[in-house]
Amino acid sequence: QVQVVESGGGLVQAGGSLRLSCAVSGRTFSSYTMAWFRQAPGQERDFVSAIAADGGSTYYADSVKGRFTISRDNAKNTVYLQMNSLKPEDTAVYYCAARVVGTFRVRTQSTYNYWGQGTQVTVSS
Numbered sequence: 080q081v082q083v084v085e086s087g088g089g090l091v092q093a094g095g096s097l098r099l100s101c102a103v104s105g106r107t108f109s110s111y112t113m114a115w116f117r118q119a120p121g122q123e124r125d126f127v128s129a130i131a132a133d134g135g136s137t138y139y140a141d142s143v144k145g146r147f148t149i150s151r152d153n154a155k156n157t158v159y160l161q162m163n164s165l166k167p168e169d170t171a172v173y174y175c176a177a178r179v180v181g182t183f184r185v186r187t188q189s190t191y192n193y194w195g196q197g198t199q200v201t202v203s204s
Contacts, residue, residue: 080104081103081104081105081177081192081193082103082104082105082193083101083102083103083104083175083176083177083193083194083195084101084102084103084195084196085099085100085101085173085174085175085195085196085197085198086099086100086101086102086198087099087100087198088173088198088199088200089199089200089201090201090202090203091165091200091201091202091203092202092203093165093166093167093202093203093204094164094165095165095202096161096162096163096164096165097162097165097200098159098160098161098162099115099159099160099162099173099175099198099200100157100158100159101113101115101157101158101159101160101175101195102155102156102157103156103157103158103175103177103193104156105156107179108153108156108177109132109133109153110132110179111132111177111178111179112129112130112131112132112177112178112179112180112181112182112185113129113130113149113151113158113175113176113177114126114127114128114129114130114175114176114177114178114185114191115127115128115129115149115158115160115173115174115175115176116173116174116176116188117169117171117172117173117174117200118171118172118174118197119168119170119171120171122171124174124188125140126140126185126186126187126188127139127140127143127147127160127173128140128143128147128149128160129149129182129185129186130149130150130151130158131181131182132181134150134151134153136182137149138182138185138186140186142168143162143169146162146163146164146165147160147161147162147163148160148161148163149161158175160173162200165200165202166202167202167203167204168202169200169202170200170201170202171199171200172197172198172199172200173197173198173199173200174194174195174196174197175194175195176188176191176193176194176195177191177192177193177194178190178191178192178193179192
């Protein structure tokens with residue numbers, strides 16, 4: 080059974096930074112496409128960023144491009160989301176997701192096989 084566990088959320092002031100981590104159990108992490116999604120109160124869960132299995136390709140929502148950076152360490156079975164220049168509208172529960180297929184439709188939630196429980200990020204103004 081694959082387990083996905085996020086960490087690193089918290090409360091930060093606008094303009095600040097946070098780094099989220101997502102640890103994935105199992106021996107096949109290096110074959111997974113990984114992604115981050117987020118859900119703000121009263122809103123649908125939206126795509127934030129994704130990274131290919133080999134780390135060679137990255138994808139970002141327009142709202143976070145230039146501020147967030149996704150990366151992965153396949154030796155540690157971990158994917159990261161470095162979030163800089165945070166804004167109050169970044170406040171949400173952030174979810175990490177994994178899937179066994181390639182990089183087509185990376186922004187589509189239903190294509191992901193495994194999900195974490197989420198970590199809260201709150202940005203105060």
